[in-house]
Amino acid sequence: MNPSIKDVAKLADCSTATVSRVLAGKGYISESAREKVEEAVKELGYRPNRVARSLRAQKSRVIGLVLSDIRNPFFSEISRAVEQVAFQHGYNVLICNTDEDSTREEHYLKLLEEEQVAGILLSPTRNRAQKLNTVSTVPLVLFDRKFPKSTLDSVIIDNEAAAHALTRTLIAGGFKRIAGIFGARSYTASARISGFKSAFEGNESFIAGTHQIDAFEEEGNRLTKKLLNDDDPPDAILCSSALLATGAFRAIKEMKLRVPEDIGFACFDDPSWATFVDPPVTVIRQPAQAIGESAAELLMKRIEAPDRPVSEITLQGELIQRASTGGN
Numbered sequence: 001m002n003p004s005i006k007d008v009a010k011l012a013d014c015s016t017a018t019v020s021r022v023l024a025g026k027g028y029i030s031e032s033a034r035e036k037v038e039e040a041v042k043e044l045g046y047r048p049n050r051v052a053r054s055l056r057a058q059k060s061r062v063i064g065l066v067l068s069d070i071r072n073p074f075f076s077e078i079s080r081a082v083e084q085v086a087f088q089h090g091y092n093v094l095i096c097n098t099d100e101d102s103t104r105e106e107h108y109l110k111l112l113e114e115e116q117v118a119g120i121l122l123s124p125t126r127n128r129a130q131k132l133n134t135v136s137t138v139p140l141v142l143f144d145r146k147f148p149k150s151t152l153d154s155v156i157i158d159n160e161a162a163a164h165a166l167t168r169t170l171i172a173g174g175f176k177r178i179a180g181i182f183g184a185r186s187y188t189a190s191a192r193i194s195g196f197k198s199a200f201e202g203n204e205s206f207i208a209g210t211h212q213i214d215a216f217e218e219e220g221n222r223l224t225k226k227l228l229n230d231d232d233p234p235d236a237i238l239c240s241s242a243l244l245a246t247g248a249f250r251a252i253k254e255m256k257l258r259v260p261e262d263i264g265f266a267c268f269d270d271p272s273w274a275t276f277v278d279p280p281v282t283v284i285r286q287p288a289q290a291i292g293e294s295a296a297e298l299l300m301k302r303i304e305a306p307d308r309p310v311s312e313i314t315l316q317g318e319l320i321q322r323a324s325t326g327g328n
Helices: 005-012 016-024 031-044 050-057 073-088 102-114 159-172 188-198 217-228 242-254 288-304
Strands: 062-067 092-097 119-122 140-143 153-157 178-183 207-213 236-239 264-268 282-285 312-315 318-320
Touching (some): 016 031, 073 092, 073 288, 102 119, 159 236, 159 264, 159 318, 242 264
Parallel strands (some): 062 092, 178 207
């Protein structure tokens, strides 16, 4: 009985995807891994099954979607847009959630590669920065985040400009001590912090601090209570995500503070509760549907034309001013 590719992978102590790349002569493989595979092939007398190889050569109709936090409504809306575009092109979508954990991200990327998906859409963690150009042998498109010097297709919003505009609404509302709460493990935080700081135009004394924490609701709630119990508390808070904002706004209400009379408030994303609370919240609405659609379309193009020029799409967030910043 002819040994299988799994037998070769087991003897060489590697994945079947690595064996496939060695046999096909495609993709990056370390010299030591290549030698192990070649030795295993020789020892087992492995001969590729031409029928199976032909079947594998058929295009996969599955793409991977790797999200940083599926609980965030922003990513849920992106997922829906991606699925719609993929379905129109005859593809199915396999969704993976990393919770901003680079170890889980690495696991899912390897899994998707071994499953030989047609392409991957990725919202990368900060630790992925140095590996993005060599991480995968399949087409890869970034969304929501990109990194300097990346040579991959990407779709993002202008985070710095959006944070600048959102901060200016609080300053225009008359607030003098504004605290910014940002995600600790998100690449977008650095651009948003930059936009936040640039909005003060020499009035650095207006900044009550920039804080980076895990972007979860309870963390936002905990930090906000701590800030508001300080001897010199902020008179306004800006949050960089819907989950942080949910926890922060809940803390404000639990402490029975009035918005905007006692404290101003603004956030990124436009959570469903933002228009139901009193007063409604000023937000930067990210074009989640457009991000998902654009990223999926870029991936379709990259699958069909692997050597096409790199595309970088930058969309604009929409400032929606409501009463929480004192502007209405």
